[in-house]
Amino acid sequence: MLNTTRFIPWLTLVVLLAAVPATLAQQICSAMADCVVGVGVSDAILTAYPQPNIRALPIDDAVLYDRTYRKVPGNLEIFDAPGGNLVDTTGSGFSYVTVWQFDGDWARIEADQWVHRSALSEDVLISRYAGVELPNEGLPYPMAWTLRHLRPALTPGGEASDLNPFLYRYTRVSLYTYVEVDGKRWYQIGRDQWVHQFDVAKITPIERPEDVDTDKWVGIDLYEQTLIAYEGDTPVFSTLISSGLKDWPTNEGLFHVYIRYDRTDMSGAYQQPDFYFLQEVPWTQYFDGDIAIHGTYWHDGFGYRHSHGCVNASITDARWLYDWAQDAWDFEAGHGISVYVYSSGAYDS
Secondary structure (H helix, E strand, C coil): CCCCCCCCCCCCCCCECCCCCCCCCCCEHHHCCCEECCCEECHHHHHHCCCCCCEECCCCHHHHCCCCEEEECCCCEEECCCCCCEEEECCCCEEEEECCEEECCEEEEECCEEEEHHHCCCECCCCCCCCEECCCCCCCCCEEEECCCECCECCCCCCECCCCCCECCCCEEECCEEEEECCEEEEEEECCEEEEHHHEEECCCCCCCCCCCCCEEEEEECCCCEEEEEECCEEEEEEECECECCCCCCCCEEEECCEEEEEEEEEECCCCCCCEEEEEEEEEEEEECCEEEEECCCCCCCCCCCECCCEEECHHHHHHHHHHCHHHCECCCCECCEEEEECCCCECC
């Protein structure tokens, strides 16, 4: 299910409670032999491992831009031909369509469905964010993505410093160690570079749950807003996602993908305030009723809750997951990969 609310993640930060999962790979600075509280790990460590040892998925423009997407700012009237008869109206809500062709002031969105061009927005800016493939040997330090544009502080608990490099949102960083300030973690990501726990989303692999009965499976951490794909006990891929908002939460538990579509329309709450209509949602894998992992062309707020319950992924990531899970379908059992949804912490709102 999908969100009906516009969201700007670098302006609206979700307030989280501190969480300490049992499977953290990094240590608190005070417990490390080669770490000085307030200074961090040694330059030798930073030099030996300057950046995460991962492979980012390549961006394929042919996949991202194979459709022409348009937002519907208000009510959408649908006609059977340019200037023809009115056959339907969607009502106002959160709506996007794909345009097959333009003909003067008209746009065709289905075989015999036309809308006036003035009812549509300009081009939709599709996210070019992509997740990462993980090495078989694992990572010596947890990797994380920055969730907003920032400059790290020089010390834990400090202010952003112009002496540090400017990091764009979605920058991949290693979390070498951490200290706690006022009950919250500050992670070291470089020499004299510290960031608050709310400003990053980290990869924290988990042990395979006993009830997972497929070799390929995914774990979705609602607290960190991350997804990790596993083959057996080995994490092979990870990315940021956007799960359900407070009023439309993504359910925790163990599920299986039960049906898949490379493209499918999604709609709900007809003639209600949270009505939505989304054409040709790409690379969709349903696992819990009408909740699915799917590609998302209408927002770029990954790492924050954003949806009506579904697990939003970038188009690049959703395509990778769809292809990766293709050979995992169990025809005898009638389902695909296992999907384990959990929370390593708790939101306070």
